[in-house]
Amino acid sequence: FVNAEDMSARIFFNLGDVEEPGHGDWTGTVKLKRTAELKAVQDIDGKKLAQKQLVEFIEDWASALTAKDAEGNDLTISKAIGAIRNIKIKATTEAEHETRDLGGRKSSLEVIEASSKDVIPHALVMKLIPYDELAQREVTLRLSVITSEDTPRIAVRILGAEALGASIADEFKKVLAVKIGDAATLTVGTFIP
Numbered sequence: 123f124v125n126a127e128d129m130s131a132r133i134f135f136n137l138g139d140v141e142e143p144g145h146g147d148w149t150g151t152v153k154l155k156r157t158a159e160l161k162a163v164q165d166i167d168g169k170k171l172a173q174k175q176l177v178e179f180i181e182d183w184a185s186a187l188t189a190k191d192a193e194g195n196d197l198t199i200s201k202a203i204g205a206i207r208n209i210k211i212k213a214t215t216e217a218e219h220e221t222r223d224l225g226g227r228k229s230s231l232e233v234i235e236a237s238s239k240d241v242i243p244h245a246l247v248m249k250l251i252p253y254d255e256l257a258q259r260e261v262t263l264r265l266s267v268i269t270s271e272d273t274p275r276i277a278v279r280i281l282g283a284e285a286l287g288a289s290i291a292d293e294f295k296k297v298l299a300v301k302i303g304d305a306a307t308l309t310v311g312t313f314i315p
Contacts, residue, residue: 123313124298126291129154131298133306134315146315155279158185159250163261163280170268170275177203186250189243198273202243208275210268238267239273242267245281253291261286 124131131155136144166179178201180187189202197205218226246263261280268275280286299308 124295124308124310125312126288126294126310129291129294132313134313137315146313152252154255156253157251158260159183159248160252163248163250163263165284166263166278167279167280170277173206173209173274173276174278176265176278177206180206180246183248186248188249190245190247191241192244193272196281197241197243202246205242206276214241253294256290256293259286266272 123134124222130151133150134144134146135148135150137146142160156264158237162179162183169180180189180199184199187199189197189199218228243265248263249263250261251258262282264277264279264281266277268277295308295310
């Protein structure tokens with residue numbers, strides 16, 4: 123029985139069948155070990171990081187990362203770090219007032235913009251092996267500058283996190299099927315005898 127969410131599988135050696143049921147008490151379990159790279163990516167997913175926190179993440183994983191601009195062009199890691207360290211927030215407010223004898227009109231516009239002397243990365247792409255025994259893949263982290271706080275924060279989000287999880291689980295099932303062969307029947311889900 124393959125638990126794709128937990129990245130584990132449990133085998134029952136004496137489950138038996140309809141004609142000869144077993145007790146289901148002889149079992150074995152395999153659980154894939156999550157790699158440090160996947161853990162690091164999952165730990166920052168959905169977080170709003172201070173500039174220093176994101177810079178430290180990039181420095182720690184620089185050998186596996188590629189920075190991308192909004193058009194998808196590669197940026198050097200050093201330029202990406204420099205841009206993140208030097209984010210400037212500019213807020214401009216414009217108000218317009220008009221009065222008449224029997225009424226008036228008031229409008230207000232506020233523009234907030236984040237910029238840097240270098241191009242702020244739009245995304246980070248990390249090459250990683252998610253679990254031992256599985257193939258390498260690319261995980262894209264979307265970066266968004268949060269300008270509503272006193273100091274800039276950068277929101278980090280895994281693009282297509284659900285699809286990524288499903289593809290990893292699917293690969294796990296395929297690897298198990300190859301390793302098990304005809305020795306057992308592979309079923310997705312959990313079972314409690």
